[in-house]
Amino acid sequence: MNRVFVLLLCFLSASAFADKKATLGSFDGFVERMGAGTAELGRGNTGSADTAAQPGAYWNPAILGFRTYTAYSLHAEKRDLDRAGGSLGVESRIGSRMGIGGAVLYRSDLAFDVINDDDEKLGTATPYFMMMYVGLGYRISRKDAIGLSFSMSYDNLGISGYYDDVKVEDGYQSPVTFNLGWLREWNENWSSAVVIRNLSFSKNLSATWTRNTSSDNSVSSTEGVRPKVLQIGLGYHSRLLGRPISSWMEALDYQVADTLLAFDPDLHVWTGRVGMEWEAIPGGKIRIGMDDSNYMFGLGYLFKIRIGKRWWPFDVSYALVYEGDAGLWDPLSFGINGRIP
Numbered sequence: 001m002n003r004v005f006v007l008l009l010c011f012l013s014a015s016a017f018a019d020k021k022a023t024l025g026s027f028d029g030f031v032e033r034m035g036a037g038t039a040e041l042g043r044g045n046t047g048s049a050d051t052a053a054q055p056g057a058y059w060n061p062a063i064l065g066f067r068t069y070t071a072y073s074l075h076a077e078k079r080d081l082d083r084a085g086g087s088l089g090v091e092s093r094i095g096s097r098m099g100i101g102g103a104v105l106y107r108s109d110l111a112f113d114v115i116n117d118d119d120e121k122l123g124t125a126t127p128y129f130m131m132m133y134v135g136l137g138y139r140i141s142r143k144d145a146i147g148l149s150f151s152m153s154y155d156n157l158g159i160s161g162y163y164d165d166v167k168v169e170d171g172y173q174s175p176v177t178f179n180l181g182w183l184r185e186w187n188e189n190w191s192s193a194v195v196i197r198n199l200s201f202s203k204n205l206s207a208t209w210t211r212n213t214s215s216d217n218s219v220s221s222t223e224g225v226r227p228k229v230l231q232i233g234l235g236y237h238s239r240l241l242g243r244p245i246s247s248w249m250e251a252l253d254y255q256v257a258d259t260l261l262a263f264d265p266d267l268h269v270w271t272g273r274v275g276m277e278w279e280a281i282p283g284g285k286i287r288i289g290m291d292d293s294n295y296m297f298g299l300g301y302l303f304k305i306r307i308g309k310r311w312w313p314f315d316v317s318y319a320l321v322y323e324g325d326a327g328l329w330d331p332l333s334f335g336i337n338g339r340i341p
Contacts (some may be wrong), residue, residue, distance in 0.1 A: 021029075036087035036105050038075050038335025042298015043275030044289020049183060049193035049233035054337050055089020055103035057135030058197050060233075061147025062181035064099030064137025067091055070340040073103075076217035077333035079321070082110040095130035097140075103133040114162050124160045129155040137181075147181040151198075153226075174224060175200060177207045189237050197229035206258045227269075228255045244279040248289075293324035314338030 048054030054073035056063035076086040089109040091101025108128035135149030200207040207226040257267040275289025287298030300317040319333040
């Protein structure tokens with residue numbers, strides 16, 4: 001009964017974050033909130049406190065310190081309103097205490113209407129957005145690891161061909177930002193993590209930059225900003241009906257202010273994520289979770305293929321997403337995680 005109570009507590013705790021919605025679509029970090037990895041998506045986009053989460057360079061660079069093998073991950077999804085995305089990650093061990101990894105996250109609108117000042121449709125564009133991560137993790141003890149990752153974003157609007165009298169710039173590149181992570185496995189049941197995201201090398205550590213919309217300055221410039229994020233994760237591992245089960249809970253604080261630290265609650269947005277993963281049959285997993293007001297369900301199965309004298313294991317995952325605020329069902333998310341023996 002106590003084990004079931006802990007799992008239910010994770011889901012009920014999400015109501016604590018429901019009063020203040022994370023309306024953060026105005027900054028480039030929207031790609032981060034969509035997450036990376038189908039397995040993690042199926043359990044509410046939780047991955048910061050899981051040493052098996054991939055790609056580790058994105059979820060928490062400290063995860064790389066626990067990596068003991070070479071791993072790869074591939075994620076692709078098609079969402080409603082002609083949105084698509086995916087991710088690719090590769091990571092490996094270095095020596096006995098270190099790990100290194102890289103990841104690319106991709107998001108795109110497949111058919112975005114281009115409309116002029118007279119509300120006339122000129123055609124469609126396919127804007128896309130990418131974030132690239134390179135991370136390093138170091139295991140400082142048997143239970144603890146710390147990590148550092150660097151990230152950079154690039155977005156392309158794809159609309160310059162519709163403007164003859166203005167030299168519109170399609171592509172924008174952000175400055176390099178960095179992320180700090182810590183992860184501890186307390187025992188066989190509990191793990192915890194802290195990740196600080198989107199820090200820059202400016203005096204306030206704020207990731208802001210200027211976008212010049214046109215090369216001839218005929219269009220006013222805009223500002224790109226990525227809020228600092230404090231992410232705290234907690235994992236609990238047990239057994240249900242004799243099979244392994246894990247529950248995850250994460251709390252996130254977005255500071256939407258260009259200062260080092262802001263203590264005004266109006267300059268912070270809080271949100272939360274919860275999820276569970278149960279290995280119902282050997283190699284087969286059922287996942288369920290919630291990310292703010294979005295609800296997720298996932299399935300996964302571990303396959304093993306023998307090539308020569310080696311077994312090549314890979315996990316195939318599926319996720320179904322319901323976006324609660326918009327009332328949209330997104331049934332197409334697939335991913336593969338594997339390791340190279």
